[in-house]
Amino acid sequence: MGSIVFGPKVLPDNLTEIAGYKGGLAMSIEEICDHLAGTSFPDVVRDGETSGVRLRSEEYEDLYYNLLHRIGYTRELYLGPSFEQARLFHRFEANAAELDFFMQVSTTMNHFMRIGTPSGESKTTDPSAILAEVNRVFGVAGVKIAIEMYEIINRGIRMNPHCGIGNEWINPLKLKGLFKGTDQQPEKGRFIDQRYIDYLSNNHDRIGEMHWRQFEKLTAEFYERDGYKVDLGPGSNDDGVDARVWKQDANPEDSPLCIVQCKRQKNKIEKVVVKGLHADVQFERAEYGVIVTTSELSPGAKTTISARGYDILTVERDGIKGWLTKLRTPGTGIVR
Template sequence: MTMGGMLFAPEVLADSLAETAGYKAGLALSLAELCKHLPEDCELIQASEQGFVRIRSEKYDEIFYRLLHRIGNTAEQYDGDSTGIGLYHRYKDEHLVEYQGVLEIFIKVMPEAMRAAQQESTKLLDPRPFVLACKEKYGRVGFEIAMGKIQAMIKSQNLSPHSGHRYVDWVAPRKLAELFSGGSDTPEVGRFIDQRYIDYLSSNEVALSEMHWRKFEELTAEYFHRDGYRVELGPGSNDDGVDVRVWRPGNDDNPHIIVQCKRQKAKVEKVIVKGLHSDIEFEGADFGLIVTSSELSPGARSVVTARGYPIEEVNRSGLRQWLDQLRTPGTGIVRI
């Protein structure tokens, strides 16, 4: 650290960004992946590999928050507002008195909460005395401002590259490359696919067509599992064309849905539709589902309609909705 900025020795800037993002988001990034997700900063990162670089501390934070967003750790890029200044602009016109009053209560009450946390040897602060005091004095508006202040603190602590707090205590970073090359490690968060990959895809939808086919099947199985169904993920090879089987809760008879996953850029042709229909009849399923990063071809859709096949489609648009549902709660901008 230098006066007015941060000085990085050769190779240290990239290591700092990758290691800190790995700690916060649980994804291990290579130098090439850093540049891929930070193209506007790539020249700086590459220069730092060869020699010393100096940047302002606020510039470093900006780069780091941009990286967290682009690898899916935050649904929107964090602006670094640790004091809740955004609350001031939200309430200054109609509720300036309440806003100033909440700050006064904060200065009075929160030091006691910090002392209590220290006595109990915990990093967790109890915000209830502060929030309840604001609600008692200023009603609903006071409650909203107090909650906004607390949420700004929490977001800052969990996202700041200079704090040891994070939203999820990952055991170890998972390589981002595994999303595209496969891998069979048991997910830390999730039943079939690790939550880190879901969050990444939610911010990088274009990667759906590039992900490993097995991970694509795992994403499909994860969606139905979290929706309350009993799910069986096929072996991945020699599965007779059925990638995922789905049963209604409490029903062990024939599958409710059999799923064919097609992670590809080309449109799904009618031969796939005909094969899935044969599997539906053979297994006695209620209907079949084609999950694809592309979409059905016009010919495939015509076959489904003309022959009345009980087949539905989840294409890229549907996958986008799945990712919105599956991404980690609380990683977006908090709105009261």
């Protein structure tokens, strides 16, 4: 493959545009370099600020795929359509009959894509006519393979770094707002923007760095999407109640299902927090309380809950990771 020559500042500017209009995050050059740590690219990007940079096409693709993965745009590192096609092939090669069936479907599908279908449909970007023909010839099993092939094609188009950026966000969101706080309202999501969720789902090590208010919003977002009604507290002067949660069919005058206390901290949660939450649960006549924390409960706090029979649940770091997996944008992983 050939090479791409970037003039001074062109490559760094290109990467900030990719992060902004593709991934939806406004990032500085240094933030981009930080997210490319462990590769050879940070030095390349910094050099590109003052001098021209020459990259082979495959090097630029690697840079592009790594950046989008590390800011949460793809759940797994994308390696290009050729790799995905090869992986699909290898899934069938161990069984001669299955491999033959796969090759027949693949050959027939490619034929229809080049010249159209026997029913008279000309070449089209709409796959429905081709899938119908594949179904007629090969049945449901053939359609499943054809759909996977189309997904690989579509993902390759969407992830192609050589065909323009393909703007997906109009207003990039400052990444530092996740850690410093921001008043910018979410474009997608009620409490916290989806872009922050996708970012954190690929950067679990930064959960503890979140701004405390963003951590509360993430908690509220999870319960909201899990089918509950949520009232997120003001963030200060809330008497220790960060969120109240009701069942979807609850009446306005009903007591909350649960009271949520969010603790984004490094130190273990002590029993004084447990006792305070239990008091809030009783006062609000809720069924139970929940402590959501980036840390964990101290032995004393755990003993207090069990010994006194408090109706208190905990969601610790691993639980939050599970939330992020559940909340991240669907369809951004690799189909296997």
